[in-house]
Amino acid sequence: xxxxxxxxxxxxxxxxxxxxxxxxxxxxxxxxxxxxxxxxxxxxxxxxxxxxxxxxxxxxxxxxxxxxxxxxxxxxxxxxxxxxxxxxxxxxxxxxxxxxxxxxxxxxxxxxxxxxxxxxxxxxxxxxxxxxxxxxxxxxxxxxxxxxxxxxxxxxxxxxxxxxxxxxxxxxxxxxxxxxxxxxxxxxxxxxxxxxxxxxxxxxxxxxxxxxxxxxxxxxxxxxxxxxxxxxxxxxxxxxxxxxxxxxxxxxxxxxxxxxxxx
Numbered sequence: 001x002x003x004x005x006x007x008x009x010x011x012x013x014x015x016x017x018x019x020x021x022x023x024x025x026x027x028x029x030x031x032x033x034x035x036x037x038x039x040x041x042x043x044x045x046x047x048x049x050x051x052x053x054x055x056x057x058x059x060x061x062x063x064x065x066x067x068x069x070x071x072x073x074x075x076x077x078x079x080x081x082x083x084x085x086x087x088x089x090x091x092x093x094x095x096x097x098x099x100x101x102x103x104x105x106x107x108x109x110x111x112x113x114x115x116x117x118x119x120x121x122x123x124x125x126x127x128x129x130x131x132x133x134x135x136x137x138x139x140x141x142x143x144x145x146x147x148x149x150x151x152x153x154x155x156x157x158x159x160x161x162x163x164x165x166x167x168x169x170x171x172x173x174x175x176x177x178x179x180x181x182x183x184x185x186x187x188x189x190x191x192x193x194x195x196x197x198x199x200x201x202x203x204x205x206x207x208x209x210x211x212x213x214x215x216x217x218x219x220x221x222x223x224x225x226x227x228x229x230x231x232x233x234x235x236x237x238x239x240x241x242x243x244x245x246x247x248x249x250x251x252x253x254x255x256x257x258x259x260x261x262x263x
Contacts, residue, residue, distance in 0.1 A: 007034020084141030152176025
């Protein structure tokens with residue numbers, strides 16, 4: 001299974017693209033501005049999109065991608081998401097005001113997109129891949145995902161704050177790689193808490209939920225461009241800021257757009 005990081009920033013700036021991951025050639029996890037780096041031919045190969053939630057930085061490129069390639073596709077683009085996310089897309093984006101309702105165009109019988117509701121704890125099997133919907137704690141209905149193709153899982157937290165149910169399930173999985181958000185620095189911890197995002201000091205306590213003996217690389221995503229260096233510096237200070245943690249020797253790295261992984 002191949003994972004390509006199209007975007008992993010919490011906002012836009014030069015060389016900063018918002019959240020989207022391409023799994024193999026046919027599946028997107030989220031559809032932020034990073035999708036714009038795909039060629040038209042690469043977009044045509046995408047058959048389905050799994051959305052973590054409805055916020056703009058995770059869906060901004062979806063309507064534009066559909067418009068770019070829908071006329072050359074032979075089947076609808078499948079959009080998989082929580083029911084609340086689908087409702088938000090129908091009400092606020094594909095509503096014939098902000099963007100055409102491509103679930104009814106060019107006809108109800110042969111639309112450009114189709115919606116498919118998922119539920120926390122359920123899995124969608126797609127050939128050799130299985131995509132499990134994981135819990136997330138955010139200001140709107142939200143999820144994370146664990147994707148596997150017979151080996152270890154690629155796990156994405158989605159946007160979340162403290163999330164005991166996520167860690168309970170993660171400890172039951174064979175994890176090859178964890179991608180987890182840390183949107184704000186410690187100086188913005190109150191804002192992070194109100195907006196249900198993580199800061200480094202809270203990330204430290206969350207990572208302590210990983211069972212002793214489980215080791216896998218942890219990639220930090222969704223940092224704000226203006227605060228990325230500070231956030232990563234604060235994360236590297238885990239030993240000093242969290243001296244009572246049971247274990248602190250995590251392999252923590254910064255995720256970058258353009259990175260490719262094979263699991």
